[in-house]
Amino acid sequence: MRSLRERRLARCHSVHDLRRTAKRRLPRAVFDFADGGAEDETTLRRNSTGFDRFDLVPKVLVDVADVRINTSILGQQIDLPVILAPTGMNRLFHPDGERAVARAGHRAGTVYTLSSMSSMSIAELAAAAPAGLNWFQVYVWRDRGLVKELFSRCRESGYDALCLTVDVPVLGQRERDLRNGMTMPPRLTAGAILDAAAHPNWWWRFLTYPRPTFSNVIGQGEAGKADASVLGTYVNTQFDPSVDWDDLAWMIEEWGGPFAIKGISRPADARRAADVGVGAVFVSNHGGRQLDAAISAIDALPAIIEELGDDVEVVLDGGVRRGTDVVKALAMGARACAIGRAYLYGLASGGEPGVERALELMEREIRRAMALVGCPDIDDLDASFVRERSDSASRANSLSA
Numbered sequence: 001m002r003s004l005r006e007r008r009l010a011r012c013h014s015v016h017d018l019r020r021t022a023k024r025r026l027p028r029a030v031f032d033f034a035d036g037g038a039e040d041e042t043t044l045r046r047n048s049t050g051f052d053r054f055d056l057v058p059k060v061l062v063d064v065a066d067v068r069i070n071t072s073i074l075g076q077q078i079d080l081p082v083i084l085a086p087t088g089m090n091r092l093f094h095p096d097g098e099r100a101v102a103r104a105g106h107r108a109g110t111v112y113t114l115s116s117m118s119s120m121s122i123a124e125l126a127a128a129a130p131a132g133l134n135w136f137q138v139y140v141w142r143d144r145g146l147v148k149e150l151f152s153r154c155r156e157s158g159y160d161a162l163c164l165t166v167d168v169p170v171l172g173q174r175e176r177d178l179r180n181g182m183t184m185p186p187r188l189t190a191g192a193i194l195d196a197a198a199h200p201n202w203w204w205r206f207l208t209y210p211r212p213t214f215s216n217v218i219g220q221g222e223a224g225k226a227d228a229s230v231l232g233t234y235v236n237t238q239f240d241p242s243v244d245w246d247d248l249a250w251m252i253e254e255w256g257g258p259f260a261i262k263g264i265s266r267p268a269d270a271r272r273a274a275d276v277g278v279g280a281v282f283v284s285n286h287g288g289r290q291l292d293a294a295i296s297a298i299d300a301l302p303a304i305i306e307e308l309g310d311d312v313e314v315v316l317d318g319g320v321r322r323g324t325d326v327v328k329a330l331a332m333g334a335r336a337c338a339i340g341r342a343y344l345y346g347l348a349s350g351g352e353p354g355v356e357r358a359l360e361l362m363e364r365e366i367r368r369a370m371a372l373v374g375c376p377d378i379d380d381l382d383a384s385f386v387r388e389r390s391d392s393a394s395r396a397n398s399l400s401a
């Protein structure tokens with residue numbers, strides 16, 4: 001007989017269904033922490049709705065009996081063109097946290113990126129999910145000694161690549177979090193606490209498992225304190241608004257291995273990063289969590305692809321919820337897409353099997369879209385399969401509707 005969880009996940013037929021399930025299962029403050037974006041959430045919305053500006057143009061009478069979607073990124077073979085972006089504090093969503101995400105990712109044959117702000121440390125994650133598909137996301141923190149220490153921990157634990165996030169010179173303002181009191185230190189409002197009480201399963205797990213904290217910086221900040229509010233306050237002081245291109249060069253040299261930069265929206269920045277020596281560029285605005293009104297990732301993609309050509313690999317990161325989103329980005333020239341919220345909704349809906357479900361849905365949708373668009377091989381997805389809607393085309397469609 002199928003368990004309740006299996007039945008719950010089987011009823012989810014898309015990432016949107018997983019989101020609705022996550023919303024029911026999480027206290028509002030926790031759901032909003034994952035779901036929300038900066039200020040008016042314009043960029044958050046446009047990251048997803050931006051895909052609607054592009055149509056797929058199917059080719060017919062093509063043999064699509066076998067569809068191939070495996071590719072490589074930074075020299076690593078992956079079974080589907082979707083990788084797992086770094087997201088902090090995963091144990092808020094499920095006690096298995098980052099371990100569940102990494103394991104499900106590895107089983108699907110793809111890369112997992114551990115966040116600097118993770119609730120599981122570099123070594124713990126590598127021990128729990130040692131598949132040789134682990135990357136680590138870094139910031140250039142004020143304490144460069146700590147940055148170097150994180151690098152050597154990554155080396156010891158066999159991480160394959162580093163990903164430097166560059167869109168957080170200062171913290172963006174997520175107003176849902178402010179309203180709920182999901183701040184550092186937390187100042188949960190009475191409403192948020194009452195709402196959390198209505199989610200006893202979540203509370204039970206929160207209280208009976210070790211409390212999530214910023215595991216990579218335990219031992220920093222106030223001596224002997226390991227709880228999230230103390231370490232979170234410490235981490236917030238570590239974001240350095242003076243970071244520049246010299247710091248990127250320093251990091252690439254210091255690491256000496258495969259290196260990606262995440263948070264690029266301008267072609268000239270992408271070119272400069274390529275010249276400094278990155279192997280992959282994530283076109284990304286931090287999932288709309290930093291600068292609101294920033295250009296959406298999919299809108300920023302074409303000019304960056306045009307600038308870079310084949311010089312470095314490009315990852316589209318932001319707003320991906322459907323296989324057709326991935327197919328559009330790849331047809332426009334991206335090597336792969338990264339997902340954040342899509343797997344977090346899965347994690348909250350059912351732990352590791354929930355993440356597995358998110359990836360399974362994504363893979364099926366990509367395969368189906370490739371077959372329907374008439375392109376059985378990922379390497380043949382080119383610009384002929386996608387067309388930007390012109391205003392007149394949109395108007396024509398709405399008139400004939």
Ligand SMILES: Cc1cc2nc3c(=O)[nH]c(=O)nc-3n(C[C@H](O)[C@H](O)[C@H](O)COP(=O)(O)O)c2cc1C
Pocket residue numbers: 033034035047085086087088115116117118137165262284285286287288289317318319320338339340341342344
């Ligand atoms: C809850 C949450 C936490 C995140 N934490 C980090 C982080 O620690 N480091 C980072 O570089 N990006 C972080 N991100 C951004 C993701 O890496 C990714 O860029 C974003 O989620 C992509 O957009 P999507 O959620 O629409 O897929 C976070 C995103 C979310 C939703």
